[in-house]
């Protein structure tokens with residue numbers, strides 16, 4: 001009798017309830033597409049948390065080495081990887097049809113720039129098309145590659161909806177930026193707060209539930225676009241400040257004093273300043289690249305000073321605030 005009731009209850013569970021239950025009970029089958037600096041540490045965190053993890057990569061050398069228990073990523077020592085390979089908790093494959101058997105898929109493929117400095121979306125498109133091909137009800141898809149705001153909703157969602165499944169009910173789609181800091185012993189994949197935003201509130205809830213099984217701190221935001229922009233603001237902030245301090249270093253050198261002394265002294269100020277240090281170029285591989293992801297859409301382009309003045313003037317006019325509609329405005333706005 002009790003068994004029959006349980007069966008009936010199970011039959012009434014929604015796709016959402018069933019996936020949540022699999023995630024909580026660690027029976028969800030986890031997939032990671034792209035096994036590089038971002039994907040492999042992510043795979044290890046979920047393997048450590050007790051999930052069965054399948055990594056999918058297009059590079060045979062990477063797949064073969066990982067299946068032999070050898071890591072190619074500094075932050076994942078071979079000694080950490082091998083036990084999970086040996087006991088079958090982690091395996092790598094080039095066959096994306098395994099997605100049909102998975103419950104979650106994180107996409108962490110490269111997003112380099114083309115010669116023209118616009119983002120090369122070919123890896124994202126290739127990965128997303130494979131995920132969409134084998135997508136099924138009850139699948140959670142999370143994009144982790146750095147991309148321009150709007151990509152998850154405008155590029156991934158239509159592909160995944162092609163099979164007639166409804167987002168937030170049949171499948172769940174999120175964006176979650178990566179904040180890995182290679183070789184930083186204090187800030188590792190597990191303890192760096194993980195931002196996640198979904199297409200619908202149910203998607204966000206699912207993404208946050210998933211990450212919270214393996215990571216210490218999850219920060220849920222209201223949309224995929226907010227999560228996408230968080231990453232770009234973060235990297236643009238670092239790009240601007242590293243560039244600034246490099247210029248300061250050149251100036252100090254020319255004037256004959258030590259920029260490090262200047263920085264360390266300024267760092268005694270307890271507010272309004274974060275120390276950045278001079279170095280070659282703009283730092284880690286994503287920093288000089290990621291701010292260019294702001295550019296692809298006309299809405300994302302920064303306005304020229306003249307355009308900004310026009311925009312302000314039109315806005316003031318539309319509010320009937322004629323006091324601002326004076327010839328002095330351009331000089332004022334241009335500083």
Ligand SMILES: NC(=O)c1ccc[n+]([C@@H]2O[C@H](COP(=O)([O-])OP(=O)(O)OC[C@H]3O[C@@H](n4cnc5c(N)ncnc54)[C@H](O)[C@@H]3O)[C@@H](O)[C@H]2O)c1
Pocket residue numbers: 033034035036037038039056057058059062108109110111123124126127144145146147178179180181182284286
């Ligand atoms: N490395 C970092 O420190 C860092 C930090 C934050 C964000 N990111 C972002 O994360 C994303 C991944 O970066 P990464 O450093 O891990 O790259 P990576 O080059 O180390 O690894 C990417 C892996 O994806 C594989 N791949 C490429 N196309 C594929 C496809 N269609 N299907 C399956 N696998 C595919 C490659 O073979 C490679 O093994 C990028 O968008 C990057 O900007 C990286």
